[in-house]
Amino acid sequence: MKAVHLQKFxxxxxxxxxVDIDKPKCPREGVLVKVEGFGLNFADIMARTGLYPDCPPLPAVLGYDVVxxxxxxxxxxxxFKVGQRVTALTRFGGYAEYAVxxxxxxxxxxxxxxxKAMALTTQYSTAWQCFYNSFRIGHGDKVLIHAAMGGVGSALAQMALHEGAEVYATAGSDEKIQALKRLGVHHAINYRKEDFFEVIKKKGVHLDVVFDSIGGSSVKKGCKLLGAGGSMVLYGAAQFNGSNLFKKISTFLQFGFYHPINFMSKSQSMIGVNMLRLADYKAEKIQACLKGVVKGVQEGWLDPLVGGVYPxxxxxxxxxxxxxxxxxGKLTVTW
Ligand SMILES: NC(=O)c1ccc[n+]([C@@H]2O[C@H](COP(=O)([O-])OP(=O)(O)OC[C@H]3O[C@@H](n4cnc5c(N)ncnc54)[C@H](OP(=O)(O)O)[C@@H]3O)[C@@H](O)[C@H]2O)c1
Structure with missing residues (x-):
């Protein structure tokens, strides 16, 4: 079968x-999928540039999701039955004509x-885990979502709006701000023009939840905006992307340092989400996330953004x- 090798960073x-490599054998407890297309993820960019600690040794077949x-x-x-059309998570191995x-x-x-189907596995399931499996967000709760026009971010925004939350969202261009407004986001902040911390602080608002995929000072500022009972959900650290060692250390320090007693006294929490770890140790949680997002799309209140389908x-x-x-939105590459 044909596959794409990451041969060097x-x-x-x-x-x-x-390259041409052997078609994988279907294991007793697995499903072999003939791949129509595979998805791209931010982690693939980090893997390609040599910044992804989970990347297998080269040459490697990347790919976290296939349809x-x-x-x-x-x-x-x-x-499952032969002939069903599916969306599936792969633990690497997705950039190929067949995947286990x-x-x-x-x-x-x-x-x-x-x-749309491609967006459900990695982006929407991650958002579902962050949003529904960590705590309960109710009507009128104030929620801040960073990178809200990204794949996970836009899924989080749709979930927050569906639950009746008041949504603050950041993005890095005027086009994305307009798109966020069309989505129904209440307060869209272009972080290249305004500091989200100052904008929200000026309003005197205390946030209930912050979803952060940026890392560094963004987390520190987000924590300062949380009210009593608030939660910081950290699921990415894009700030590390493409930076040199000095910048990485600086980003690391900018996260800030936290003592558990502060969380207790403020009745706050910090929650980390890593879907790979869940897939390793609690795979049934992934199944629950997938069921949730497929149902959300079928019911019409989740509508994955499609960033492009490339040959x-x-x-x-x-x-x-x-x-x-x-x-x-989600990028797909088709065979
Ligand atoms: N924890 C998990 O299990 C898990 C699972 C899936 C994804 N993730 C993480 O979640 C994040 C979002 O994933 P995604 O698939 O939604 O990605 P995506 O669609 O590419 O969106 C990411 C967005 O982040 C913003 N961004 C801010 N700073 C950035 C930087 N330094 N470099 C690149 N982008 C930056 C960009 O939007 P603006 O132009 O608006 O700034 C970008 O569009 C990534 O960090 C990814 O690694 C984590």
Whole structure:
């Protein structure tokens, strides 16, 4: 079968090579999917640039999510049938014509458009875990979402709006701010023009939840905006992206230092989310997230943003577009 190897770190034009490798065998407890397309994730950019600690040794086949048709079902798997069209999480191995998937990380999507179906596994499931499985957000709660026009961010915004929260959201361009307003976000802040901390502080608002994928000073400022009972949910650290060692250390320090007693006395919490760790140790949680997001799309209150569907020949362009933050929504590469 054809697959894409990450053969060296660097620019996508040179980092990737299209290769022929053996088709994987379907394990007893697995499902083999014939891949129609695979998704791109921010982690792929970090892996390609050598910044991703979970990246396997090179040459590696990246890829966390695929959409395709079930080709074979392991003897120990009960709930899937050959021929079903599914969206699935892969633990690497997605940039290939066939991928082995864990049945607990697969959902049937029937004829859902590939771009939308692709967004459900990594981005929407991560958002679901952050939003629904950590605490309860109610009507009128004040929620801040960073990078809110990104894949996870826009999913979080849709969930917060659905639950009746008052949504503050940041993004890095006027186009994204307009898109956030169209989505129904109440307070959209272009962080390149205004400091979100000053804007929210000036309003005298105490936040109930902050969703942060930026890291560094953004987390420290977000914590200062939390009211009693508030939570900081940290699920990414984009600030580390592309920075040199000095900047990395500085970002690390800018997070701030926290003592548990402060959380207790303010009745606050800090919650970390890492879907890979959950997939390793609590895979049934991934299944619950997938069920939730598929239902949300079927009911019509979740509507994944599609950033682009690229043919395999344009993989480098897709990587560049994502890396240069030109896109909003999920990117898919098709075979
Ligand atoms: N914890 C987990 O298990 C998990 C799972 C999936 C994703 N993630 C993380 O969640 C974050 C969002 O993922 P996604 O798939 O939604 O990504 P995405 O669609 O590419 O959105 C990320 C957005 O972050 C903003 N951003 C701010 N600072 C940035 C920086 N220094 N470099 C790049 N982007 C920056 C950009 O929006 P603006 O232009 O508006 O600034 C960008 O569009 C990533 O950090 C990813 O690693 C974590």
């Amino acid at each position: 660097g620019k996508p034009e040179k980092a990737f090579a299209l 395709g048709i079930v080709e074979e079902v392991g003897q120990g798997v009960k709930h 998937c864990d049945p607990r990380a697969i959902a049937v999507v029937d004829d859902m458009p590939i771009g 395999i020949e344009d993989l480098a362009k897709a990587h560049n577009d994502l890396g240069q933050r030109k896109t909003t």
